[in-house]
Amino acid sequence: MNTSERQTMDSTDKLLSMTESLIDKGGSALRRFREEVLIDLDGRLKVISDKIGEDGVDPFGMDPECLRRTAVAASFLYKMYFRCSTVGIDNVPDGPVIIVANHAGQLPIDGLMITTALIMEGERPRLARSMVDRWVPTVPFISTFYARNGVTLGTPENALLLLKRGEALLTFPEGLAGITKTVDKAYQLQKFGLGFMRLALATGAPIIPVSVLGSEEQYPTLYNLESLGKIVGLPAVPIWAQMIVPVFGLLPLPVKYHLEFGEPMYFASDDDEEDATVSLLVDDVRVAINDMLEDQRGQRRSLFW
Amino acid sequence: MTASHAIMNKARAFPGTIAISGAAGRFGNLLIRRLHRTDDVVSIDPRDFNRRPADVTHFKTELRRRECRNVFRTGNIRAVIQLGPYHSQERRQESSRFATAIENFSRLLDYCDKYAVEKLVLLSSANVYGARPSNPQFLTEEAPLLASDLSALRDVDMMAQSFFWKRPDIETVILRPAHVTGGVGGVMARYLRTSPVMRLMGFDPMIQLIHEEDLVQAIRLALGPGHRGVFNLAGPPPLPLSRIIERLGRKSLPVPHFMANRLLGPLRRLGRTNLDPAYVDYLRFVCMVEDSRARTDFGYSPACGTEETIAAVDIWE
Numbered sequence: 001m002n003t004s005e006r007q008t009m010d011s012t013d014k015l016l017s018m019t020e021s022l023i024d025k026g027g028s029a030l031r032r033f034r035e036e037v038l039i040d041l042d043g044r045l046k047v048i049s050d051k052i053g054e055d056g057v058d059p060f061g062m063d064p065e066c067l068r069r070t071a072v073a074a075s076f077l078y079k080m081y082f083r084c085s086t087v088g089i090d091n092v093p094d095g096p097v098i099i100v101a102n103h104a105g106q107l108p109i110d111g112l113m114i115t116t117a118l119i120m121e122g123e124r125p126r127l128a129r130s131m132v133d134r135w136v137p138t139v140p141f142i143s144t145f146y147a148r149n150g151v152t153l154g155t156p157e158n159a160l161l162l163l164k165r166g167e168a169l170l171t172f173p174e175g176l177a178g179i180t181k182t183v184d185k186a187y188q189l190q191k192f193g194l195g196f197m198r199l200a201l202a203t204g205a206p207i208i209p210v211s212v213l214g215s216e217e218q219y220p221t222l223y224n225l226e227s228l229g230k231i232v233g234l235p236a237v238p239i240w241a242q243m244i245v246p247v248f249g250l251l252p253l254p255v256k257y258h259l260e261f262g263e264p265m266y267f268a269s270d271d272d273e274e275d276a277t278v279s280l281l282v283d284d285v286r287v288a289i290n291d292m293l294e295d296q297r298g299q300r301r302s303l304f305w
Numbered sequence: 306m307t308a309s310h311a312i313m314n315k316a317r318a319f320p321g322t323i324a325i326s327g328a329a330g331r332f333g334n335l336l337i338r339r340l341h342r343t344d345d346v347v348s349i350d351p352r353d354f355n356r357r358p359a360d361v362t363h364f365k366t367e368l369r370r371r372e373c374r375n376v377f378r379t380g381n382i383r384a385v386i387q388l389g390p391y392h393s394q395e396r397r398q399e400s401s402r403f404a405t406a407i408e409n410f411s412r413l414l415d416y417c418d419k420y421a422v423e424k425l426v427l428l429s430s431a432n433v434y435g436a437r438p439s440n441p442q443f444l445t446e447e448a449p450l451l452a453s454d455l456s457a458l459r460d461v462d463m464m465a466q467s468f469f470w471k472r473p474d475i476e477t478v479i480l481r482p483a484h485v486t487g488g489v490g491g492v493m494a495r496y497l498r499t500s501p502v503m504r505l506m507g508f509d510p511m512i513q514l515i516h517e518e519d520l521v522q523a524i525r526l527a528l529g530p531g532h533r534g535v536f537n538l539a540g541p542p543p544l545p546l547s548r549i550i551e552r553l554g555r556k557s558l559p560v561p562h563f564m565a566n567r568l569l570g571p572l573r574r575l576g577r578t579n580l581d582p583a584y585v586d587y588l589r590f591v592c593m594v595e596d597s598r599a600r601t602d603f604g605y606s607p608a609c610g611t612e613e614t615i616a617a618v619d620i621w622e
Contacts, residue, residue, distance in 0.1 A: 055542055055611055060442055061511045137438040137590055140507025140562060157441035
């Protein structure tokens with residue numbers, strides 16, 4: 001055996017043992033996930049499903065059975081795939097509350113991660129009711145899937161009713177403009193809608209600003225084919241970097257997510273003030289989110305850990 | 306009669322004579338049977354009404370006919386219950402059906418105006434709000450009426466609303482119940498009776514049902530003094546359409562929503578469905594109502610639970 005052959009053998013051995021240890025690590029991580037996370041999750045979901053009547057769905061169509069299946073998948077993404085690190089979850093009070101976050105990443109994984117954090121991390125698990133745009137109910141399957149998992153159309157009537165029931169709302173006031181951003185606009189907060197602030201003023205519910213770091217990089221989007229979107233009836237048709245890899249390119253990059261729940265913000269004013277006045281208050285929330293986001297970005301060492 | 310309605314109402318619902326317009330239909334028949342023991346009731350309907358109780362006088366006439374004016378001129382009628390816009394069984398063209406319905410109802414408003422009627426109850430429907438993607442989960446009475454194809458129903462509802470302002474001294478009540486189940490011919494009840502039940506693939510809206518006996522009770526309560534205005538009515542808590550179909554022990558036949566209108570014709574001919582094309586959107590988007598006004602104003606509360614209300618779909622003679 002000459003030297004070069006021996007070197008090849010050595011490197012193959014190394015590669016094999018590395019793969020083995022990786023599989024081992026992965027296997028034990030999965031076992032731990034099953035043993036620790038899923039059992040805990042069942043108990044936490046029971047707190048939520050106990051509030052549902054005997055008919056098995058709440059008036060908005062949320063079904064604890066469907067929620068459980070989604071939560072299992074979501075907790076895998078939360079713990080294993082995006083390895084979410086969450087701080088400040090104890091800032092979320094009981095009772096009616098409006099959670100406001102920055103929006104990015106083409107698919108609303110940020111919403112899923114915030115919802116999962118509220119179920120899995122808080123002392124008392126809560127189901128955040130995400131508020132979605134009015135095109136969502138027109139999409140088959142997605143509309144039903146959303147409704148079964150507690151996602152609700154974001155009309156003022158729905159929001160008021162949910163807050164009256166003491167629930168937690170999750171809104172992304174940047175809307176589509178935020179989630180469809182391309183990489184050149186990463187971490188530039190878009191214009192915030194005013195609806196959530198009017199709700200807070202009308203109900204006195206506190207606002208929890210949340211910053212999400214990581215979502216911007218899951219689908220680094222180079223271009224958005226808006227004109228094609230108009231033809232096929234989709235709000236956006238993004239072209240993202242990993243698309244060059246077949247099949248796997250559809251998956252988001254396994255970036256590390258950092259969530260920070262800020263302190264409750266209380267606002268008192270007339271909820272029928274003119275837009276200019278309300279947008280000043282909205283700016284307070286926007287600045288709070290932006291500050292947290294900048295802090296997190298400064299502390300981040302790498303995209304992936 | 307269902308168990309929850311075993312306790313019959315013994316008190317009069319209304320002190321004077323009540324005319325029920327459209328009484329020869331299935332729901333009219335039920336309403337008259339529940340009212341005639343305590344109240345003086347007469348029936349007005351262009352259809353024959355042979356199965357009416359013996360003490361009820363039937364006037365076989367359309368509202369717009371001269372005979373009907375005589376009923377109001379001499380009949381001492383103090384309350385009118387109008388059950389929906391259509392009562393004729395004649396097969397007419399849609400446009401002339403519409404015109405007839407509007408003409409009939411405007412004539413009825415005219416009689417109320419002239420002949421000392423004190424109470425007008427219109428049985429409209431929650432469907433007048435329209436099933437739309439932007440609907441909030443529960444619509445209040447203030448929501449705009451956006452149903453586009455239900456023909457005279459929405460217009461009749463609006464005519465009653467303007468009559469409310471024209472004669473504030475007459476107690477006008479508009480009831481907008483959710484889908485009615487029971488032996489009545491409600492759109493949703495008829496639709497749910499076919500098997501398999503046609504559904505739209507990927508859509509499963511929440512549906513509110515109300516038992517016919519609960520609706521009778523609501524009308525009885527609305528006849529009481531002092532109640533006026535528009536009232537939504539719903540039964541037990543809503544359920545997804547698929548659950549209702551499951552609980553009825555039926556199978557669903559999912560069709561793609563963009564083909565539903567085209568498939569309806571053939572499916573109807575095959576007897577696979579009896580859904581009116583105007584109601585396809587009600588299988589796609591929510592159209593549910595908030596009924597707290599009826600609960601607080603005249604004490605409405607549905608007596609029939611979820612099981613009973615769903616099972617009532619199969620009451621059909």
